[in-house]
Amino acid sequence: MYEFEFHRPNSVRKAASLGSDGEAKFLAGGQTLLPTMKQRLAAPESLIDLSGIDALRGIELRGRTLHIGAMTRHGEIAESATVKEAIPSLAQLASLLGDPHVRAMGTMGGSLANNDPAADYPAACLALSATIVTNKRRIAAEEFFTGMFETALEDGEIITKVLFPVPRRAAYSKFRNPASRYALVGVFVAKRGGEVRVAVTGAGPCVFRAKELEEALTRRFATKSLDGVTISADGLSSDIHASAEYRAHLVTVMARRAVADA
Known part of the structure; x- marks a missing residue:
């Protein structure tokens, strides 16, 4: 010191x-x-x-x-x-x-x-x-x-x-780094009124909203609505813990889990 x-x-x-x-x-x-x-x-x-x-x-x-x-x-x-x-x-x-x-x-x-x-x-x-x-x-x-x-x-x-x-429905799903317990990818899903918001942490340089997932869930708030929806790896973080492509995949996986919990 x-x-x-x-x-x-x-x-x-x-x-x-x-x-x-x-x-x-x-x-x-x-x-x-x-x-x-x-x-x-x-x-x-x-x-x-x-x-x-x-x-x-x-x-x-x-x-x-x-x-x-x-x-x-x-x-x-x-x-x-x-x-x-x-x-x-x-x-x-x-x-x-x-x-x-x-x-x-x-x-x-x-x-x-x-x-x-x-x-x-x-x-x-x-x-x-x-x-x-x-x-x-x-x-x-x-x-x-x-x-x-x-x-x-x-x-x-x-x-x-x-x-x-206070939302009508909400859930958070997190894929944790086993050592630090920080989010390798974390997805928070919330529905309030007619609006659905999906926020992603751990995947990029800063927290962001996943518009593709929001649009799909706005049409119908169900895990099945996310079938076939993908997240681009462009701009996502890539390091010794996970590649950008793997993080992009985890975003959709965590989103499905969060919707199921909500």
């Missing part, structure tokens, strides 16, 4: 003020930031620990919208009776994240701000038409995820909570 300043503010306003110069890093669960600092892949001049801000925690169902605070832990989401009742697929997704240590420390807001290409929450946000609320504005999920490890967040902007409209 190396020397850096450590701050633990008790309000969002104070945290935003400390992080406004762009040289600081906000610390949520630390499941990505701390390992990268230890490897000297990141060297922020200061850390702003958000764990002391009570206003960033909590789970609440208001009407047909589920509110989840940014500093709510994965394990809390997985075990929440409110989440299980409103959007059980979101609780199930959280239960598949990492291992017990990761679920005990990692947070939804931290995961979304990091936007790892293989993270699970971005698929849920995109498929469920979530709104990411910050200390400055509200950002639709469609506009929030902009690229590999990139989001629409500006310097000093902090995710405060995420709003999830």
